Amino acid sequence: MTAEYDVIVVGARCAGATTAMLLARKGYRVLAVDRATFPSDTVSTHMVQAPGVALLEQWGLLDAVVAAGTPPIEKYTFDFGFPSGSVRIAGTARMPDGFCTAYAPRRTILDKILVDAAVAAGAEVRENFTVDSLAFEDGRVVGINGHRARGGPVTERARLVVGADGRDSKVAKAVAAHQYNDHPKGQYQYYSYWRNLPTDGFEVVIRPSRVWAAQPTNDELTMLVVAWPITERHAFRADIEGNYLRTLDLAPEFAQRVRAATRVEPFVGAAVANYFRKPYGPGWALVGDAAYNKDPITALGITDAFQCAELLTGAIDETFGGATTFDDAMAAYQRARDERYTAVYEHTAHMAQLEPASADFERLIRAMRGNQEAIDAFAGINAGIVSPLDFFDQANIDRILGNDIMARARH
Ligand SMILES: Cc1cc2nc3c(=O)[nH]c(=O)nc-3n(C[C@H](O)[C@H](O)[C@H](O)COP(=O)(O)OP(=O)(O)OC[C@H]3O[C@@H](n4cnc5c(N)ncnc54)[C@H](O)[C@@H]3O)c2cc1C
Structure with a gap:
């Protein structure tokens, strides 16, 4: 019996809609399903870093993000509250070709643009459709069993089912995808949206056991997220608004700005576990948070989901086109993913612990003041451009500290 579709994608946001779009553009018969309807929001503070924006541009979708009134972000400001006094540095995260613009579109806007692009490319997108289980034959995934809201059961078949169904992935569970290199949840965060809250680009404030970040988004609003260690989540939850505002008092100028602003949406709380999963097996593959997930402290999940959708669809095309076997193409996808992200993943999981900064x-941070190249590179870690392995390499640290000693000697 021939499959109706080449690929069924479960989940149609950053990873799923993108995967469906890219496969449909290659001429494959694609069905993407999501239990949500679009536009709709989801839990995310939605910063898309420059490499993610570059992909949106490559795919022809950046104009729509800009047309929605999404403000560009080119400056990263870090304010460190060390015991001996605070240090503020500001830089720009540049890709090797010089591109340096990030955007933080609301997910109501971004995900709708992606879904529309998948449909325009020829993919069938079924909203309001929940996948209840996978269909197996001889140990191989051959399709999905699901239902529309208020509809009866439906089965659809495909050569490959892609789970792009997020961090609680039903697909990953159904195939018992092997999980590895896990790290526990590190921070608990609450975020909301504010009117009349000016920010200095993407602004991060770090205080002992506390961190917060602000960024401009659509409708002239500012997203402000405040994080405490996961071990203090119950205390945070006991008085969300009071704790959120009192935390900001650790940086009085910032707190003053927020007190002059107006909160316009409820608080949303979240904590995220860190893991990699084996992203393929007989008849199935995983992408996005379903395949690999990390704490949002580095704000890289969307950018990584876009990049992994590129990697996965390339691998699917190779195997469907007969250039290589499914196992070889997918093993290469997994290898490329793990090589690309392991360093930033470890760095992210460590940062999410909100441990006190070492001497x-x-x-190092103090020595970076006045060294714009070093600050830009530091911002580049946050943007997924510079590897933390390269930045925190001893030779680079010695260079930054050495430059600082020479600069001070000159004055
Ligand atoms: C608090 C928080 C803040 C974040 N901030 C940032 C940030 O600033 N920048 C950044 O890049 N990343 C951020 N992230 C991470 C980012 O949101 C995710 O990496 C990204 O959403 C992953 O996209 P995805 O498509 O894999 O999954 P999702 O966006 O989770 O989409 C999964 C989709 O699958 C659908 N689905 C699930 N199960 C089923 C089913 N059984 N049947 C049908 N449909 C199903 C869901 O309805 C959903 O639409 C943040 C995450 C959190 C939690």
Whole structure:
């Protein structure tokens, strides 16, 4: 019996809609399903870093993001509250070709643009459709069993089912995808949206056991997220608004700006576990948070989902086109993913612990003042452009500290 579709994609947001779009553009018969309807929001603070924006541009979708009134972000400001006094540095995260613009479109806007692009490319997108289980034959995934809201059961078949169904992935569970290199949840965060809250680009404030970040978004609003260690989540939850506002008092100028602003949406709380999953097996593949997930402290999940959709669809095309076997193409996808992200993943999971900064780290940050190249590179870690392995390499640290000593000697 021939499959109705080449690929069924479960989940139609950053990873799923993108995967469906890219496969449909290659001429494959694609069905993408999502239990949500679009436009709709989801839990995310939605910063798309420059490499993600570059992909939106490559796919012809950036104009729509800009046309929705999404403000560009080119400056990253970090304010470190060290015991001996705070240090503020500001830089620009540049890709090797010089591109340096990030955007933080609301997910109501971004995900709708992606879904529309998948449909325009020829994919069938079924909204309001929940996948209840996978269909198996001889141990191989051959399709999905699901239902529309208020509809009866439906089965659809495909050569490949892609789970792009997020961090609680039903597909990953159904195939018992092997999970590895896990790290526990590190921070608990609450975010909301504010009117009349000016920010200095993407602004991050770090205080002992506390961190917060602000960024401009659509409708002239500012997203402000405040994080505490996961071990203090019950205390945070006991008085969300009071704790959120009192945390900001650790940086009085910032707190003053917020007190002059108006909160216009409810608080949303979240904590995220860190893991990699084996992203393929007989008849199935995973992409996005379903395949690999990390704490949002580095704000990279969307950018990584876009990049992984590129990697996965390339691998699917190779195997469907007969250039290589499914196992070889998918093993290469997994290898490329793990090589690309492991360093930033470890760095992210560590940062999410909100541990006090070491004396060495403070010395490094202090030495970076006036060294724009080093600050830009530091911002580049956050944007997924510079590997933390390269930045925190001893030779680079020595260079930054050495430059600082020479600069001070000159004055
Ligand atoms: C608090 C928080 C803040 C974040 N901030 C950022 C940030 O600033 N920048 C950034 O890049 N990333 C951020 N992230 C991460 C980012 O949101 C995710 O990496 C991204 O959403 C992953 O996209 P996805 O398509 O894999 O999954 P999702 O966006 O979770 O989409 C999964 C889709 O699958 C659908 N689905 C699930 N199960 C089924 C089913 N059984 N049947 C049908 N449909 C189903 C869901 O309805 C959903 O639409 C943040 C995450 C959190 C939690």
